[in-house]
Amino acid sequence: MNERKETAGKDRAAFHGGGFRLASYYWQRMARNRLAIFGLAFIIFLALVAIAGPFFTPDPTEVDFEAKNMPPVGFTITQSVYDIKTDQFITTRVSGTWKHPLGTDRKGRDMLAMIVSGARVSLQVGLLATGIAIIIGTIIGVMSAYLGGWIDNALMRFTDVMMTFPFFLLLVLIVFIFGPSLAFIVLAIGLTGWTGTARLVRSESLSLRTREFVMAAKALGASDGRVVFRHLIPNVISLIIVIATLSIPGVILAEAALSFIGLGDPTVPSWGIILEEGQHSLTTAWWVAVEPGIMLLLTVLAFNFLGDGLRDAFDPKSNV
Amino acid sequence: MRKGWLRDYILKRLLYSLIIAWGILTVTFILVRVGPSSPADKYLANIAARGQDPSQVIAAIEARYGLDKPVLQQYGEYIFNLLRGNWGWSLSTSMPVIELIKHHWIYSFQLILLSSLFAAIIGILIGIYSAVKQYTKADYAFTFLSFIGISIPNFWLGVMLILVFSVKLGLFKTYYDTTLPLFSLANLKALTLPVITLGTGMLAAYVRYTRSAMLDNLRKPFVTTARAKGLPEHIVIGKHVFRNALLPLVTIIMFDLGSIVFGGAYLTEIVFGIPGLGQVSFNAIFANDYPVVVAITLIGTLVVLLVNLVTDIAYTYLDPRIRYE
Numbered sequence: 114m115n116e117r118k119e120t121a122g123k124d125r126a127a128f129h130g131g132g133f134r135l136a137s138y139y140w141q142r143m144a145r146n147r148l149a150i151f152g153l154a155f156i157i158f159l160a161l162v163a164i165a166g167p168f169f170t171p172d173p174t175e176v177d178f179e180a181k182n183m184p185p186v187g188f189t190i191t192q193s194v195y196d197i198k199t200d201q202f203i204t205t206r207v208s209g210t211w212k213h214p215l216g217t218d219r220k221g222r223d224m225l226a227m228i229v230s231g232a233r234v235s236l237q238v239g240l241l242a243t244g245i246a247i248i249i250g251t252i253i254g255v256m257s258a259y260l261g262g263w264i265d266n267a268l269m270r271f272t273d274v275m276m277t278f279p280f281f282l283l284l285v286l287i288v289f290i291f292g293p294s295l296a297f298i299v300l301a302i303g304l305t306g307w308t309g310t311a312r313l314v315r316s317e318s319l320s321l322r323t324r325e326f327v328m329a330a331k332a333l334g335a336s337d338g339r340v341v342f343r344h345l346i347p348n349v350i351s352l353i354i355v356i357a358t359l360s361i362p363g364v365i366l367a368e369a370a371l372s373f374i375g376l377g378d379p380t381v382p383s384w385g386i387i388l389e390e391g392q393h394s395l396t397t398a399w400w401v402a403v404e405p406g407i408m409l410l411l412t413v414l415a416f417n418f419l420g421d422g423l424r425d426a427f428d429p430k431s432n433v
Numbered sequence: 434m435r436k437g438w439l440r441d442y443i444l445k446r447l448l449y450s451l452i453i454a455w456g457i458l459t460v461t462f463i464l465v466r467v468g469p470s471s472p473a474d475k476y477l478a479n480i481a482a483r484g485q486d487p488s489q490v491i492a493a494i495e496a497r498y499g500l501d502k503p504v505l506q507q508y509g510e511y512i513f514n515l516l517r518g519n520w521g522w523s524l525s526t527s528m529p530v531i532e533l534i535k536h537h538w539i540y541s542f543q544l545i546l547l548s549s550l551f552a553a554i555i556g557i558l559i560g561i562y563s564a565v566k567q568y569t570k571a572d573y574a575f576t577f578l579s580f581i582g583i584s585i586p587n588f589w590l591g592v593m594l595i596l597v598f599s600v601k602l603g604l605f606k607t608y609y610d611t612t613l614p615l616f617s618l619a620n621l622k623a624l625t626l627p628v629i630t631l632g633t634g635m636l637a638a639y640v641r642y643t644r645s646a647m648l649d650n651l652r653k654p655f656v657t658t659a660r661a662k663g664l665p666e667h668i669v670i671g672k673h674v675f676r677n678a679l680l681p682l683v684t685i686i687m688f689d690l691g692s693i694v695f696g697g698a699y700l701t702e703i704v705f706g707i708p709g710l711g712q713v714s715f716n717a718i719f720a721n722d723y724p725v726v727v728a729i730t731l732i733g734t735l736v737v738l739l740v741n742l743v744t745d746i747a748y749t750y751l752d753p754r755i756r757y758e
Contacts, residue, residue: 270452270453270456271456273453273456274453274456274457274460275460276691277453277457277691277734277737277738277741278457278460278691278730278734278737279691279692279695279696279730279733279734279737280691280692280696281695281696281699281700282695282696282699282729282730282733282734283730283734285699285714285718285726285730286461286464286726286727286730287464289718289726290464290465290468290469291468291469292469362584366586369586369588370586370588370696370700373588373700373703374699374700374703374715374718375718375719376718388588388589388592391592392592392595392704395592395595395596395600395607396600399596399600402589402592402593402596403593403596405589406586406589406592406593409586409589410581410584410585410586410589413584413585413586414580414581414584417580417583417584418580
């Protein structure tokens with residue numbers, strides 16, 4: 114009963130034409146998923162931090178040897194500091210201050226500023242690389258399904274080859290060969306991460322290709338381009354949005370992992386680079402390793418929650 | 434009749450795998466050739482310091498590596514050498530790459546094997562429990578935890594485990610002790626944190642796969658039949674539902690090997706200093722030791738290909754319902 118009402122609502126929304134109405138219908142479905150809303154809220158927050166944060170935080174590369182290894186606000190640690198006057202190590206208690214709310218690292222760089230810079234890197238890489246991967250995957254998937262024959266065969270075998278490569282090992286190889294700049298890391302992830310999208314879009318397009326409305330469009334003399342852009346792509350767009358959201362976390366983690374093993378862009382503080390540094394100062398400054406990891410975890414969780422929520426909202430069969 | 438069909442199918446799979454293997458080698462060759470760096474790069478600073486003419490030295494080094502030959506000939510020699518087991522020479526460790534791999538693969542293998550066992554056993558048990566107790570508090574808790582387990586970056590988890598259990602509590606060494614004999618309790622203890630690091634993500638994934646595979650089968654009519662026959666519940670779940678859920682599960686677990694496990698193992702080895710292939714590749718990156726980095730990516734990829742092939746063939750034996758054209 115409930116299901117029928119929902120379907121009717123969907124039809125009406127679609128009938129009245131506006132993409133806006135349809136969007137608000139999907140929004141209502143998704144809003145019922147609290148985790149998805151949490152995910153969305155966190156992503157918006159992170160985006161704001163990444164955009165506006167650098168105006169309020171100090172330069173993340175600025176070193177301050179007077180304030181090395183300062184704990185975050187609310188934490189007090191005992192440090193042994195070399196005292197130049199008495200030529201001895203003296204033990205002092207150090208508390209976090211609001212000047213450095215998240216503390217500082219072993220060079221006295223502000224952790225908050227570095228975390229903000231890392232958010233920027235992660236979101237940039239996540240969105241851009243996923244964008245590239247989705248575009249390539251969609252083009253290959255639609256071409257494969259629509260053109261068929263030997264082109265389909267060749268494209269799918271190539272997809273198989275790329276899929277067999279363990280994603281991270283291939284990335285390591287490519288970034289090693291071409292050098293670690295941020296632009297190149299984005300390109301490398303985009304150029305290797307399209308295979309899943311290509312396969313899903315292909316199978317979805319294959320089933321759409323034989324549906325009545327596509328047949329009708331063809332019978333009315335629509336060109337191939339029109340069929341693809343007006344009929345196929347709009348119908349796989351919801352699938353593409355879901356794949357994109359769910360592949361962003363993997364991309365962000367891949368960038369962080371590359372930075373962590375030293376294949377990141379050395380000129381920009383990213384979460385992976387901070388974490389790598391933190392691993393070497395676990396005994397003196399544990400927060401340096403803890404903070405970027407929590408940010409990574411929350412970001413990945415947020416995109417996963419949002420992606421799951423979107424998938425359920427777009428799926429007409431699921432009863433949210 | 435059935436035998437002939439099976440042989441044809443296996444031959445077809447073999448041929449297909451060979452084509453994919455050729456594709457993998459070709460993609461790798463193109464990547465290395467297109468790349469901007471040359472084996473001569475690392476000598477340039479020396480040459481300049483001595484005031485020699487770099488172009489002559491570059492030409493000599495490139496000739497030694499066969500880079501002055503036509504591309505197609507290089508490509509042929511590359512494939513031929515790989516097939517003969519000649520995987521190049523590692524400059525940073527002064528030994529053939531294949532020897533280097535022979536020395537170190539066992540460390541990666543033990544880590545991956547133990548982590549997989551740990552993840553599969555616990556993950557499948559929790560998954561079954563979660564499915565049987567669907568929509569209870571325990572099920573929600575496990576589902577949420579598995580969400581976190583999948584999202585947690587494994588290299589960060591490793592660092593956190595070191596922080597808590599090694600630095601703060603002092604239960605383990607912060608670094609893997611390479612002097613331990615492979616098959617010993619001490620070695621097993623040293624691998625505890627690495628196995629948890631690599632296994633957690635897999636475990637969480639297996640909980641989710643098992644739960645959904647079990648739920649798919651729990652509602653099937655044959656379950657009702659089994660219960661109607663008066664079979665005890667543990668036999669219904671263990672024998673009837675789980676047996677049927679197992680097959681799709683195995684495929685996904687095998688598929689994860691390439692997409693998740695190898696990358697995870699690479700990072701875990703670096704975090705804990707385990708001298709496996711990931712660590713070797715990591716060291717080679719900093720020594721700019723080209724052949725090693727290429728060889729280890731290739732090895733990983735070929736292992737994935739082999740595992741996929743074996744899984745596919747095993748499938749046709751395990752599931753009598755499967756018929757391929």
